[in-house]
Amino acid sequence: MTDEAPATPGRIVLLTVSHRVAPGLLSWPAWQTLRAADRVLCADGAHPLLPYLREAGITVESGITVEAGAPAPAALTARDLVDECAGGRTVVVIPSGGGDGEGAGEGALTDGLARLAGSGRVQMPDLELLPGSYDLPGARLLDLVHVMDRIRRECPWSSTQTHKGLAKYGIEEAYELVEAIEDGDGDELREELGDVLLQVVFHARIAQDGLEEEEGREPFSIDDVAATIVEKLIHRHPHVFGDETAETPEDVKAHWLRTKAVEKQRDSVTDGVPLGQPGLALASKLAGRVRTAGLDVGLPSGDGIGYELLAMAVRAEEAGIDPETALRAAARTYRDAIRTAETGGTATE
Incomplete structure (x- = not known):
């Protein structure tokens, strides 16, 4: 009496695809697996991938259920799916909805397969998760x-x-x-x-x-918004996308300013400075434009705290300090001191 060779268990492949990638754009291993499979199953008859598979000559069957006795004439339970793989056959399951394998039906199907594997009474086929497309x-x-x-x-x-x-x-x-x-x-x-x-x-x-x-x-549309900023970024980075070179951040800033000057064709260095921004930021921005343009513009004189703040903002800009950030930092320290005082503590310097 000769020993019989053990039956080849076969393979179940769960083929996941991203709904963020155009249908039909699959990895080469995915196409190879689909073409070589003995059966390809998808419970979602409206899955966006199906027309492309059929166009490629791949037959896709629908109707997967996960519990024994479920009323579907051509349905496969988890046990049926295992039996389908007997003799070394390969069955590919495509999740519903074109998502990432998160469909409720496929989740129950994998649960059913896990129960069968855990029982120890069933020779299980190889189980494989194959990403057919990836998110960029x-x-x-x-x-x-x-x-x-x-x-x-x-x-x-x-x-x-x-x-x-x-x-x-x-x-x-x-x-x-x-x-x-x-x-x-x-x-x-x-x-x-x-x-x-x-x-x-x-x-x-x-x-x-x-x-x-x-x-x-x-x-x-949002695509027009994205296209506009992409075009602007490429145009303003000739040292990245063109033939110019930039060795330092200062070189990059010089490229940026030259390109903007050509694009905007402004009559004044103050053009494009939004007057509605916070006052310290506005004063700093104007001072930066004056300094970059090499203009000799004295600060206006006048009485009042506004002119004092203007002078302080200009000095901060010349020192490379953002006056808004500096004031917020000081204000946060002031806030902490207020909270300390409210709780009866001692404020620290």
Whole structure:
């Protein structure tokens, strides 16, 4: 009597794909596995990948259930799936919805396979997780755009907002971002950066509707916003994307200023300086423009604290100090002293 060779268990491949990547763009190992598979299963008949697989000549079957006795005429339970792999066969399962393998059906399916493996009574096939497509850096921004589109359409508050109505929130979020930077809290910084990013996407989505009250404003989308800043960054970094060289940060700043001067064609060095910014920042910005242009402009004289603050802001700029940052740091120390006094402690110098 001869011993029979053990049956080859086969292989179950869970093929995950990213919904942030265009359907049909799969890795070469994914295409190889799909073409060589004995069966390809996908419970989602509307999966965006299916037309591309069929065009490539790959037959995809639908109808996966996870519990024995589930009412689906051509369905496979976890045990059925294991049996399908007998004799060395390969079965590929594509998760529903084009996500990252997080579909509820596939989660229950993997749970069922885990129970079978844990029972010790079933010879299990090899189980493999095969990423068919990967997210590139920045891919999650597509999720933000998608969520913003839906909120803009369906939220009673968001659907009525305008650029002017949201302007105050942009200022608030910018200040909160600066505070997070100064606090040195990484988690807070990440959250505040997200809040600032939301303002950008929100305004771009409003602009896409083309319903703003200002006359002559053409609609644009978040892609137009991104394209504009990409073009500007490339143009203003000829030492990175062109033939010029820059060895020091000063060289980079000189490139930047020369390029901006050509782009803007300003009549005055004060053009483009927003007068609505905080006073110390405004004074420092004007002083920086004067110094960079090599102009000899004396400070205006007059009575009052405003002229004293102006002179202090100019001196700070000349010393390479941001007066707004310096004042905020001093104010925070003052705040701590106030809190100490409120609790009956002794303020420290």
